[in-house]
Amino acid sequence: MNAHPARPIQQVVIVGASLAGLFAAAACAAAGHQVTLLDRDELGDDALAHPGVPQGRQPHVFLLRGLQIAEELLPGLGAELRADGAVEFDSSRLAWLTEEGWSTVCSSELIGLSLSRPMFERAVRRRVLALPGVQLMAGRSVTGLRRTGATERPWRVRTAEDELAADIVIDASGRGSRLPAWLSALGIGPIRTQEVDSRIGYAVREYTDVPDLDGLAGIVIGSTPATGRGGLALPVEGGNWQVLASGTGPRRPPRDVAGFEASLRALRDPALADLAARSTPVGDVLIHRRNGNRRHRFEQCRNWPAGLLVVGDSLVSFNPIFGQGITVAALDARLLRSGVSRPLDARATRRLMRRLARTAALPWAIAVGQDLRQPTTTGEQSGPQKLTSAWVRELGRQAAHGSARAQLTASRMFHMVGRPAALLHPALLVAAIRGRLGHGGSPTARPTELDLLAMVEDEPAGRTTAADVTGVAGRDRRPGGLADSRR
């Protein structure tokens, strides 16, 4: 049934049924359209990791903004994920070694979820496919596009089997999208593409029987331009943890277990290597090496056609160091929801493409700004990028010197929630000046919970807490904890 009788129902074909495609489908269905999702993978209802999303087995951080929009599009999704075992997660309680030192561990209202990417995608897929007007054609690889010149259903989406007619085509086929080539075959373009690649590689292994970290949400050891190595450990459903090592250029972690463990050992702090050593591995080490930043400037194309849209990684893909991709895909869907509820002539399509491009601008500046500081990256930082990354480092410095305000501001920025103006709060500016004058406070101590990982060799893993070891309760007892920084 047409929920918007003033407007004819549009036939939308979406190429790619991973997260960007699924969010886009939910948005188009909310606007009352008929949606067909095409994916080259065989995606049964219960499919978890699938070959078309090779990054799916790597750890994924779900930023609050993305979770909020997913909930908006699919009400009740969060409760469903919690019921399926997703872990409540306060990123302000991460033991996080930034370039400037250990961040202040505090508690915040920024409670998200930690779970594996395949489980998240499966839950989203089930919900989207239950929406009226949405269907999935799995095992269909799209090979190109054709335009008929008709006013109704002017697009044809080609697969090996047949062609599907559409009013609106949305490309959500990810980082490996062939859209620029398909457009070139139609005489559309040229399309300008920006790439910034630090040649970063990731390796992950899953563990069980992980020692209790007494209220810490996880561990992050940030990479620096000098070391080029980083890593993290995060909980997922089922009581397991994913431990990740990263490195740029020649320091990319290898696939073999000894090399992976050596990469953890080579980090600036032994916490991750200790955690892995005291836990039980589950499965192999999995690596991923296609992680560069790439942005197609479709919005600058002069002859961009009516009814063609691009979302998610097909439009902009990031080095996932800041975990932004899914949230940007969710933001794209939000724009689509209002954009496709009006007729999409060429002008309206271009306007929507410009808005989609703008959505990715700040996440792009953050990811690229960080990567351009790595010696393995070619390219120069622009003036605004230098300023952005210098201010991000300054927030890190304040958070590493006991400032809960800086920590929470950085967390909100990281989660893409809150107002950008909060980044320039007078208290942060004053603290920056005081820091320059040598009155920046004392460095935050390494969270004592981490001592447990190295200290107790003979206790069975997962039994003893830091409080047992130190005799002190876990929260707010660090020099830089929330209680101290308020004094």
Ligand SMILES: Cc1cc2nc3c(=O)[nH]c(=O)nc-3n(C[C@H](O)[C@H](O)[C@H](O)COP(=O)(O)OP(=O)(O)OC[C@H]3O[C@@H](n4cnc5c(N)ncnc54)[C@H](O)[C@@H]3O)c2cc1C
């Ligand atoms: C190592 C790594 C870690 C990441 N970590 C995070 C993180 O922590 N947090 C975060 O938010 N994001 C992260 N990301 C990014 C995140 O994975 C993506 O942003 C997110 O999956 C949305 O991508 P997408 O749906 O646009 O594309 P993808 O997830 O890549 O999916 C593309 C889909 O299109 C299908 N497809 C491709 N070509 C065709 C075709 N011709 N015909 C039909 N179907 C086709 C594929 O089968 C696939 O299902 C990470 C990325 C990488 C590489």
